[in-house]
Amino acid sequence: MSNVSPPPPPPPPPLPGTRISSPTPSEPLIGAEDLSAWPGTGPVMVEAIGVTKSFGDVVAVSDVTFQIGSGVTAILGPNGAGKSTLFRMLCGLTQPSSGTVTMLGRNAGADREVRGRIGLAPQQDALFDRLSAGAFVALAAQTHGVVRAESRTREVLAQVELDVDDPKPVGSFSKGMRQRVKLAAALVNDPDVLVLDEPLTGLDPIQRQRMIALFGELAERGKCLLVSSHVLDEVARLGSNVLVLAQGRLAAAGDYRSLRDLMDDRPHRVRVGTDRPQQLAAALIERGSARGVTVLADAVIVDIDDIDGFGRIIAPLTVDLGLRLDELVPLDDDLESVFRYLVERRR
Amino acid sequence: MTAPAEIFDRGYRRYEGERTGVWQAMRSVLWHTIRSVLGIGRKGRHKVFPALVALVAFLPSIAFLAFAVLIGDMLSEELRPPYWELFGLPILVVVLFATLVAPEALVRDRRDGMFRLYLSTPLTKPTYLLAKFAAVMAVMAIVVAGPVLLLLVGYTVQNLGPDGFGAWIGVLGRILLSSVLIVGFMAALSLGASSLTDRRAIASVGVLGAVVGVSIVVGICVDAIGLRHELRVLDPLGAPVEMAARIFGEVGPAGESRGSAATPTWLVFAGVAAWTTVWLSVLVTRYRRLTAV
Amino acid sequence: MTQSVSTVRSVLLTHRLLVRQLLTPGRLLALLSLGAVVVLAAVGVAASDEVEDPARTIIEVMDGLGLVLVVPVVSLVFASASLGDLREDGTLVYLWLRPMDRLSVVAGAYLAALTVSLPLTTLPLAAAALVGKATVDGVIATVVAASFGVLAYSAAFVLLGLMIRNPIIWGLAYVLVWEGIFARFSEPVGNAAVRGYTRSLLANLSDVGLGPAAEANTSTAVLVCVFVAAGSLAMAAVRLNRLEVD
DSSP states (O other), X not given: OOOOXXXXXXXXOOOTTOOSSOOOTTSOOOOHHXXXXXXXXXXXXXXXXXXXXXXXXXXXXXXEEEEEOSEEEEEEOOTTSSHXXXXXXXXXXXXXXXXXXXXXXXXXXXXXXXXXXXXXXXXXXXXXXXXXXXXXXXXXXXXTTBTTHHHHXXXXXXXXXXXXXXOSBGGGSOHHHHHHHHHHHHHTXXXXXXXXXXXXXXXXXXXXXXXXHHHHHHHHTTOXXXXXXXXXXXXXXXXXXXXXXXXXXXXXXXXXXXXXXXXXXXXXXXXXXXXXXXXXXXXXXXXXXXXEEEEOSSEEEEEESOHHHHHHHHHHHXXXXXXXXXXXXXXXXXXXXXXXXXXXXXX | OOOOOOOSOOSSOOOOSOOOHXXXXXXXXXXXXXXXXXXXXXXXXXXXXXXXXXXXXHHHXXXXXXXXXXXXXXXXXXXXXXXXXXXXXXXXXXXXXXXXXXXXXXHHHHHHTHHHHHTTTTOOHHHHHHHHHHHHHHHHHHHHHHHHHHHHHHHHHTXXXXXXXXXXXXXXXXXXXXXXXXXXXXXXXHHHHHTTOSOHHHHHHHHHIIIIIHHHHHHIIIIISOOOGGGGGGOTTHHHHHHHHHHTTOOOGGGXXXXXXXXXXXXXXXXXXXXXXXXXXXXXXXXXXXXXX | OBOOOOHHHHHHHHHHHHHHHHOOHHHHHHHHHHHHHHHHHHHHHHHOSSOSOHHHHHHHHIIIIIIIIIHHHHHHHHHHHHHHHHHHHTOTHHHHTSSSOHHHHHHHHHHHHHHHHHHHHHXXXXXXXXXXXXXXXXXXXXXXXXXXXXXXXXHHHHHHHHHOSOHHHHHHHIIIIIIIIIHHHOHHHXXXXXXXXXXXXXXXXXXXXXXXXXXXXXHHHHHHHHHHHHHHHHHHHHHHHHOOOO
């Protein structure tokens, strides 16, 4: 039996609007003024080319290539997929075993100026526990060289709904409050690139909503936000650009709705509401318009390969049959389904 | 008639196998503590420190054996150190080993939340501590008993060992008894000091302070201030070695004093027992107050 | 909104933060009690009738307790924790991923360690020397030797804190085994131990002979301490730059 390796997969398509050209680390830093041109036509702000990271025998990230511009990009993947390792490499906290990573055109770990334009909210819970929230964020502002550190500290703490004058040490804070302190510290230098590892963990639903709105505002201002999260419906609300990691490899990149369309090996599932579901189900099967049907009391769940074609035939069909068409709801073109399909394929 | 059906995977299922109980849990804690402390199953860098310290602890024995091999039968009995002295020569290295072993055995569990997990098993606080105590004793025995046993075996091979089987067994018995008592003393002291903090680094310094710091204070009290020499039974560095000397029927340096009688043997044992009790009480009290959740 | 962080400001910011992190009540109490042991010894020397030459004996106590134990252990605890603790608990990222150069972060950490260690060593030792009836030269020698010891040890232990995960036990191994055992028996090993040079300073400045492992001349001893400090800090900056940060 021969042992044939499959050919390497083609590089994933760049996210919408990103440049394909790869700036080398020696190219000049992308200026803040360039960012205003985003979305769609601005520069690549974060880039990974053939990045692999191994810890001994364990390959955490394997041959990952992508480019990201401004806007929110969600990094998705099951636990252990390599998301945090990828984030650490992007910020220069650890060097890739092979491949190159650049942020704003340079290596963040080695370049002071780039470090000043990054905001990182790491996954780990560690903070300087003896400092108050105000002191912690003020320290972040000062170490970033923020000009009016005090007023900026006040401003970002207000954004995350924390009191700058609260003298309590962050060591006594709840998980959600600590998370907000981390976010404030990441925002304090008004960074061009924000790397947020599980930023919504521990926040209550209202705080999550506000944070998502804040991320949206930042994206509109031309910032590049990289966000990892396990809460998929919230990721979907952050934006549609995703990078899906599975077992250390980049499984997909791009708008998740487009990704769903590309999955032609997976039938689409649609709920068709009608007054006579059994009759509709029989007609769909008889005409070969569905791969499978499930009959409910007031609807039919239909598995179909060609969702556009189905959209064209369903209305005339119900008219022909004399049925009432109550609703037509796609059931699996949400992010969760896309994510599940992509990850399941690898397991 | 219904079609045959079978569920292949129900997801979570109750464990139906044999439940081996508290002894197996204790054995498991003991073995995993030994593995963790010695770096077994971990990367090479975790093995370097215990290996180096153990090597240094064995150096005096190796040096004496090398001397014996070179000179052979010509090595007179006066030039051979008494076995109990081998407990004292590497005593600082033993302390150094304790600064690694006890914090690693005890502090890490509290810091990583493993302690709470252990208490969700058949283990209770006393059985957990007993397993930890046994593990620390087992590891410490490498640097306490190992060098002396090596010397005994080496001398025996070189025909310089005790005369006759009975004498040999007698020396072995004394070595083992001394080792158990010294190791128990060191384990109590180092675990007690380590129980006071959740940081390994501070625990290491605490162990050092509890042994070397107290030893210095006792030394000052006796040598500089002129208090009674019997106070040396409270010297955590000197008293265990003195105890070993007494087990071998001799008087060591901590029991001697110019112009006055040697410290009584019972007092030497009482000193060691007092420190052991004090630190065991600290350990037990600290863990009794510790909430598991 | 932002401007570059100057080297001096980076040093000061790092220093201020780390002094606050290092000064925990537990550490202070433990290390003050170590200094108290030396004072206690000095009281003993002063009170003893058997001591013929207290000025000489107290210098020997400063050597045997102060330079051999207090100076290296206090330096080890604070210097190895200055950046080592941050690395261990995952907060180093908040200094590392900032537009500050690595050397200034290392220098800030070193100064923080000195800020805490110098008073915790020199004050008890000076007090002990005074209580123990040392001469003025003896007191000055004690303070100078302890200070240069702290300068050299602290830099080396800042580096150690960045090199390994458990710097305290390796530092103790260096102090107890390398300096305490091997350096006594071997001259080449003694030359590679900081203790020999701090003891030389104490012996030369107090004019009290302290034996074979304390025979470097004063300028050599000072130069070695400064060289150890500068070299260690430079290596620490390089190490910090290449560090895998959690």
